[in-house]
Amino acid sequence: MSNMKKYETDIVVVGAGNAAMCAAIAASENGARVIVLEKAPESEKGGNSTYTHGSIRFAYNGVEDLKQIMPDLSPEDIETSDFGTYTEDEFYEDMCRITNYRTDPELASILTSESFETVKWLQTHKVRWVPIYGRQAFKVDGKFKFWGGMIVESVGGGPGLVGALHEEAAHLGVQVLFNAMATELIHDDLGVKGVIFKHNGITTEIHAKAVILASGGFHANPEMRTRYLGPNWDLAHTRGSRYNTGEGIQMALNIGAVSCGNWSGCHSVGGDRYLPDFSEGFQKLSYPFGIIVNAEGKRFVDEGADFRNYTYAKYGRQILEQPGQFAWQIFDQKVTHLLREEYKSRTVTKVKANTLEELAEKLEGVDPVGFLHTMKEYNAAVRKDIPFNPNIKDGRYTEGLAVRKSNWANTLDQGPFEAYAVTCGITFTFGGLKINNKTEVQNVLSQSIPGLYAAGELVGGLFYFNYPGGAGLVAGSVFGKIAGENAARFIKKNDLILDILDKN
Numbered sequence: 001m002s003n004m005k006k007y008e009t010d011i012v013v014v015g016a017g018n019a020a021m022c023a024a025i026a027a028s029e030n031g032a033r034v035i036v037l038e039k040a041p042e043s044e045k046g047g048n049s050t051y052t053h054g055s056i057r058f059a060y061n062g063v064e065d066l067k068q069i070m071p072d073l074s075p076e077d078i079e080t081s082d083f084g085t086y087t088e089d090e091f092y093e094d095m096c097r098i099t100n101y102r103t104d105p106e107l108a109s110i111l112t113s114e115s116f117e118t119v120k121w122l123q124t125h126k127v128r129w130v131p132i133y134g135r136q137a138f139k140v141d142g143k144f145k146f147w148g149g150m151i152v153e154s155v156g157g158g159p160g161l162v163g164a165l166h167e168e169a170a171h172l173g174v175q176v177l178f179n180a181m182a183t184e185l186i187h188d189d190l191g192v193k194g195v196i197f198k199h200n201g202i203t204t205e206i207h208a209k210a211v212i213l214a215s216g217g218f219h220a221n222p223e224m225r226t227r228y229l230g231p232n233w234d235l236a237h238t239r240g241s242r243y244n245t246g247e248g249i250q251m252a253l254n255i256g257a258v259s260c261g262n263w264s265g266c267h268s269v270g271g272d273r274y275l276p277d278f279s280e281g282f283q284k285l286s287y288p289f290g291i292i293v294n295a296e297g298k299r300f301v302d303e304g305a306d307f308r309n310y311t312y313a314k315y316g317r318q319i320l321e322q323p324g325q326f327a328w329q330i331f332d333q334k335v336t337h338l339l340r341e342e343y344k345s346r347t348v349t350k351v352k353a354n355t356l357e358e359l360a361e362k363l364e365g366v367d368p369v370g371f372l373h374t375m376k377e378y379n380a381a382v383r384k385d386i387p388f389n390p391n392i393k394d395g396r397y398t399e400g401l402a403v404r405k406s407n408w409a410n411t412l413d414q415g416p417f418e419a420y421a422v423t424c425g426i427t428f429t430f431g432g433l434k435i436n437n438k439t440e441v442q443n444v445l446s447q448s449i450p451g452l453y454a455a456g457e458l459v460g461g462l463f464y465f466n467y468p469g470g471a472g473l474v475a476g477s478v479f480g481k482i483a484g485e486n487a488a489r490f491i492k493k494n495d496l497i498l499d500i501l502d503k504n
């Protein structure tokens with residue numbers, strides 16, 4: 001230990017994804033010297049944030065607000081788009097509804113009320129936003145109508161967002177150490193004083209006045225998944241970053257932090273059955289326009305319960321619970337033009353058939369008799385008198401089925417039919433550390449651990465069972481920014497006290 005290399009700074013940030021870099025930028029612009037420790041090599045920087053489309057959810061009151069975060073929005077964009085509004089109250093209500101009213105009211109309130117200003121703040125720090133035409137809006141009568149509260153994405157998607165944040169941090173003088181895996185917090189009775197980490201395999205210490213943990217959850221750790229999420233979660237496909245294996249959470253628990261939130265819950269989606277872990281283009285999210293069947297040929301979820309943004313993050317678990325942990329999504333010609341980009345990939349597991357009978361024979365692992373029975377029942381139950389409209393919850397439902405389809409229920413009767421084999425892919429975990437409104441990490445005695453802050457995926461308490469699309473990035477940005485600001489404030493206050501003590 002005596003030859004251990006040592007660093008010193010004001011604030012150490014653990015992780016280099018969206019939450020971490022927002023924290024680093026905010027701390028730096030508030031006068032602190034910042035060093036970021038990132039476990040991954042530089043070529044894989046940015047964790048799950050890099051894997052996103054950069055789609056972000058925030059509250060806005062109309063196009064005038066949007067012009068503030070997208071100064072390049074052209075008169076044609078405005079003319080040809082119906083952006084609607086998404087108020088703070090609507091965002092807050094979505095957080096409550098989607099989490100079965102379990103979300104922490106204080107954190108959800110901060111998230112929703114700070115979301116717009118934070119997205120605007122990002123725009124002043126090199127991040128550029130554009131409307132998500134196509135994926136979040138369909139064209140009706142020549143106009144794009146947006147739905148679901150998530151309307152913009154970062155230019156260049158996740159890599160664009162992470163690249164912009166790293167560029168801005170570097171410009172502000174933040175140093176990032178790659179291949180730097182945090183393993184332990186340095187602390188005493190007065191609080192946290194730094195981090196021990198492996199830098200290129202060598203044990204190294206960094207001493208600091210405050211530490212901000214932003215190193216993601218444990219979705220890429222099959223042992224922790226099985227321990228906390230339950231049996232079969234070791235079998236789930238792993239999406240996103242291979243580096244989010246839970247050390248940040250564990251390091252804090254080891255010094256007395258209290259666990260918080262939905263430790264048995266996670267964000268998981270349906271995606272290609274045979275793609276290897278960490279693959280791009282895994283998810284298959286156009287299921288609201290078709291149906292999903294299991295190995296018995298039976299439907300098991302309401303594919304049209306709500307807009308895709310509000311159901312996709314919980315339907316992965318439903319697939320994991322089916323026999324063999326797989327399912328097939330089925331579409332007919334009336335809707336295949338609505339399928340998202342990811343269905344066009346060459347690696348997709350797909351079969352095509354002219355008739356349902358032919359399709360039944362091609363669905364690997366599915367009982368053909370059960371499937372044809374389901375199709376007959378389903379087609380007969382569709383309320384064809386209600387018009388189909390993909391832009392709104394159209395209320396076109398099935399009548400009398402054990403598993404109802406509540407919206408967008410079209411008959412499946414026009415070949416050629418297309419079917420896609422899916423399994424469950426885990427995106428990120430919901431359980432983590434408890435923070436207060438200043439992002440100070442709480443201990444088992446409900447006190448703040450001095451000098452320890454947290455933001456992003458490793459914070460518990462916001463998401464339970466499900467998640468509204470685009471809330472992961474905004475949560476990381478809102479609480480990352482608050483963590484950076486408060487950690488900088490904390491060290492200034494401490495420096496002032498030390499100064500006064502010195503003078504006396």
Ligand SMILES: Cc1cc2nc3c(=O)[nH]c(=O)nc-3n(C[C@H](O)[C@H](O)[C@H](O)COP(=O)(O)OP(=O)(O)OC[C@H]3O[C@@H](n4cnc5c(N)ncnc54)[C@H](O)[C@@H]3O)c2cc1C
Nearest residue numbers: 015017019039047048049182215240243456457470472473
């Ligand atoms: C495929 C995919 C698509 C998604 N799409 C969206 C979307 O469009 N919109 C949205 O809002 N959300 C999306 N999400 C969710 C979103 O990615 C996360 O909620 C968010 O990025 C989490 O940010 P974070 O900064 O907390 O974690 P991350 O971005 O994962 O960053 C954590 C960082 O910590 C590092 N790290 C881990 N352990 C250590 C350690 N011991 N020491 C040092 N560093 C460590 C990791 O390498 C990583 O860089 C998506 C996720 C995936 C996987």
